Amino acid sequence: MFINEHASGEEHEHAEMVDATEDAEHHEVAKERLKRKEFEIFIGGLDKDAVEDDLRKIFSQVGKVTLVKLLMNPQTKKNKGFAFLRLATVE
Template structure:
């Protein structure tokens, strides 16, 4: 009996936003949309986030990272409204990324500038603007 790994479909798309092109040095930046069986559960967790709030994607989290650890790392910003580190339901381990929502655009921008590359746990985090995969959000 052969075991097949869980297959993740990748779809290569290009963004058309002018600001994203400027950030990429004039080139069309590539974006990969990943889909798997567990994506639905993650979307359910983020659906109840306030769509007016500003969200950061926090990448490169270590296996020890939790919601509480991420909350503590961003606690100096008063407008943090919600923090989430998704956990794989099968392995009960985090997926290596998280999200932080801010009510204030000023705190969002300040956190992005100050926290990008800072250590949360044992790894330096990589921050990006979080975009919802759900249409209309």
């Protein structure tokens, strides 16, 4: 961060407070992303005809499924053979 040599001590303190606030906010966002990733799993080797409901049905036996990201091929309208699935808890 660039500080003007002629900046008053008060301005310098304010700049440091802003930096500390931004760092804290960034840390919280990063922490939340990591927390969500704890509950997310990669699923590969899927049949090209598998659909989101198939994954929800199968993985609901393990825990509450909160999100399914089944990646699709726009040309064939079939899945690409893999997905990301998020569960409500790590257990």
